[in-house]
Amino acid sequence: MGSWHWSDQQKPTSTIGVRATAGAVTMKDDPQAAQRPYVFVRGYDSRLHVNWWDGKAWHWSDQGTPPGRTVLEKVGAVTVQDNASAAQRPYVFVIGDDSKLYVNWWDGNKWNWSTQGAPSGRLVREGVGVVSVRNDPNAAQRPYVFVITDDFRMWVNWWDGSKWNWSDQGAPPSRTISRPLGVTTVRDNPNAFTRPYAFVITDDSRVWVNWWDGSKWNWSDQGAPSGQPVKKGAGVISARNDRNAAERPYAFVQGYDSKLYVNWWDGSKWNWSAQGAPSGRLILDSVGVVMRQNDPNAFTRPYAFVIGDDSKLYVNWWDGKAWHWAAQDTPSGRIVERPGEAVTLQDTPDAKQRPYAFVITDDSELWVDWWSEV
Template sequence: MGSWHWNDQESPTTAVGVRATMGAVTMKDDPQAMQRPYVFVRGYDSRLHVNWWDGKAWHWSDQGTPAGRTVIEKVGAITVQDGPNAQQRPYAFVVTDDSKLHVNWWDGSKWHWSDQGAPSGRLVREGVGVVSVQDNPNAAQRPYAFVITDDFRLWVNWWDGSKWHWSDQGTPPNHTISRPLGVTTMKDDPNAFTRPYAFVITEDSRVWVNWWDGSKWHWSDQGAPSGQPVKKAVGVISVQNDPNAQQRPYAFVQGYDSKLYVNWWDGGKWNWSAQGAPSGRLILDSVGAVTMKDDPNAFTRPYVFVIGDDSKLYVNWWDGKAWHWAAQNTPPARVIERPGEALTMQDNPNAKQRPYAFVITDDSDLWVNWWSLA
């Protein structure tokens, strides 16, 4: 039988606490290896730090800052793989105090900071998210970082395999982007190219998605839950019924009624579903959404972590037939003060995936609520 645990990841140093999380990924040294979590945070020193697992123990590493700059906002983190048998390499995208995009990335032997700049004549306001795009299953992965600029337009900073580009994705017709929601990728089948989907919330509290059909970009109005405007993002994932099926996007949001809703694609049409809230509670903030697989041939099952108005952690999860709310509670003698990140871990390519939800407590430590198989 498996069980949930709380673990104190502490903080970068005794003098520097965790201010906010910047993104989380899992790393694999080779395709048969165990996944290893890397959680990027902004410390109270406005520097980037990473809490990472080497396979036996956790470590904190100071990633520093771009030269002469400080880190102010997250965009997200991904791993990049140069080929199917290559090591995964983390990339953490951040916004700095000059309102430009920077990336802290691992080349396989050392870390680098790269100045991605900003679209011509514009400043980067905030991040929407980061994904890796692949032209086919044997191709190198290519990062795409979506941001909102100071004129409230969506832009993407993307790698074509040899150089970086900025592309203006514009805005939904006759609307202004007010806040980010998240990004994911879609594959129509296991041998297809990946197609980015970037979700945003407009000034009228509706969800829109900017998506790539394989030849051109589109804006689609996803609307809002019946009678309930969208307040803010919770997380975006892709769900798959089996390893050979089409991937299907799920965008989780919080309504102004402080309840959870999901906009999801069933393979033929989009739907809105009301997920509600934990019994007797309202949702205060979100931690993130992940998908779970019980084995490599299984369907994926969404897990959505949120913080309740009692400052406790809750998860809304799918068992394959029905949705459930479960109370994850809080770290011992601590209060959850700020949201973090969520990811899944796999001990080997044939193992069951295991959720990890990271939060920041009232003492500015990073904590993780994680599922063990034992």
């Protein structure tokens, strides 16, 4: 029978603590290999560091900074495959202290820093998120990086297969973008191209989504939970009922009542559902959302990790029939001070997915709450 465990990932060095996370991915050396987590963080030295699993042990590696700059803020991380049989390669995007976009990426042999810059005449204010898209299951994956600029519009920095481009996604009609929510991709079937969906919160505390329908970009007003304005995002993922089903977006948010809500697509219409909060608690912050499968043919089940007002970790999860709140507690003798990242791992391509939720504790160390099947 499976169980949850807390593990201390420690700090990048004995003297440099973790200030914030910058993104997390799982890596595969080939399509049949076990997934290996990579968790990128910004240290108190304003440098990028990564905590990664080599298959036998955890390591910390110093990724440094963009030349002549320091790391100011995260945008997110993603993996890229050059073809369906290739190894996955991590890309982590950050904002430098000059308000420009940078990427630290693995080319298959070494790590590189590349300057993505900013849209002409603009500065990058904060990240919305990163996804990779592909035109078909055998095509190369291409990163799309969504950011909010200093004029409170959304832009995307994207790779077309030969060069990087900046595209102005604008803002919802008669609105400005106040806060990011998150990004996901949708496939209408397993052989379809991937379509990005980027969710944001506008100045009237409503959710909007900028999405690609296959031929053009659209802005859609998702509204807000009944009687409750949206305070901040909690994470975005896509679910599917089985291997051949269409993917369906789920956007989790925190209301001003410090409770969790989800805006989700049921296949024909959008819905708002009130997820509430852990018994006797309010939600302080969000860690991340993942989708979990018991096997490759099973439906996917959302897990939304949050921090309660008691500085403990909780998860709101779907068992296939009903939603539940579960108390994940804290590492022994510590409290959860800052949010981190969430990912799922598979030990083999046919194995159950296992959630890993990374957080930062009050001693500026990285910890992970993870599920073991044994």
